[in-house]
Amino acid sequence: MKKQLIACLFVSALAFTTTVSSAGAEGRPAPQRACINQSVIQLKYPMQKLWIEHAWWTRSFIVSSLAGLKDQNDVLVRLLENQVDLGNIIKPYYGVQAGNKLTSLLKEHILIAGKIIEAAKAGDQAKVNQFNKDWIRNADEIVAFLTSANPNWNKQVLTDMFYTNLKLTTTEVEDRLKGDWTADIKTADTNETHLIHxxxxxTDGIVKQFPNRFR
Structure with missing residues (x-):
C-alpha cells in the first residue's frame, strides 16, 4: 500500500513577547512544527489561494472604481468569478445546492461593496451608512449559513472574521480617497493575511467534520 505523503512544515508563532527586560532583551517567536497530510494540503492551499484572490481582486475593483478606470466592469466580472470558485470548493463536502447558496451570498457581498465604494466616492455618507448596514446583514447571513452546515465553525469567531474583513475593506477605500498610499498598502496587506487565516x-472546520476524508 502506497504511503500517504506527510508534509511537515516549520512555522513561527504569530505572537511573541514584546516585553523588554531591564537588560534590553527582546522576546522572539519560537519555531513550532506542524504536520499535515496530503489530503489536507489538497484543500488547504486551494482554499488559501481563493481567499487571497478574494482580497486582491476586491482591491483591484476598489482601485478601478475610485479611479474610474475602463477595466472596472471586467475586474468586477473576475471578482464575481472568485465567488463562484469559493462556492465550488465546498461542494464536495456540502453538496451543489449549498455551494451555489454560498456563491449567491458572496456575490451579494461584492455587489453591496460596489455600492459602498460609489457612495464613498460621491461623498454621500448617509448612503455609505445605509449600505454598510446591508453589508453587515449579508455577513450575518453568510455566517449563519456556514455555521448551520458545520458546528466546528464557531459563530462568534467567524462573525468577527467577516466583520474584520468588512472593516479592512472599508479602510482601504477611505485610505485611497484620502490619498494615504502608505496606509492603503498596509491595510491591503493586513486584509490579505486576515483572509488567509x-x-x-x-479548512480546519471541514477537516474536523469529515475526518475520514483526510486520513
Missing part, C-alpha cells in the same frame, strides 16, 4: 479556519 479565515481560509485556514474554514
Amino acid at each position: 479565515m481560509g485556514d479556519f474554514l
Whole structure:
C-alpha cells in the first residue's frame, strides 16, 4: 500500500513577547512544527489561494472604481468569478445546492461593496451608512449559513472574521480617497493575511467534520 505523503512544515508563532527586560532583551517567536497530510494540503492551499484572490481582486475593483478606470466592469466580472470558485470548493463536502447558496451570498457581498465604494466616492455618507448596514446583514447571513452546515465553525469567531474583513475593506477605500498610499498598502496587506487565516479556519472546520476524508 502506497504511503500517504506527510508534509511537515516549520512555522513561527504569530505572537511573541514584546516585553523588554531591564537588560534590553527582546522576546522572539519560537519555531513550532506542524504536520499535515496530503489530503489536507489538497484543500488547504486551494482554499488559501481563493481567499487571497478574494482580497486582491476586491482591491483591484476598489482601485478601478475610485479611479474610474475602463477595466472596472471586467475586474468586477473576475471578482464575481472568485465567488463562484469559493462556492465550488465546498461542494464536495456540502453538496451543489449549498455551494451555489454560498456563491449567491458572496456575490451579494461584492455587489453591496460596489455600492459602498460609489457612495464613498460621491461623498454621500448617509448612503455609505445605509449600505454598510446591508453589508453587515449579508455577513450575518453568510455566517449563519456556514455555521448551520458545520458546528466546528464557531459563530462568534467567524462573525468577527467577516466583520474584520468588512472593516479592512472599508479602510482601504477611505485610505485611497484620502490619498494615504502608505496606509492603503498596509491595510491591503493586513486584509490579505486576515483572509488567509479565515481560509485556514474554514479548512480546519471541514477537516474536523469529515475526518475520514483526510486520513
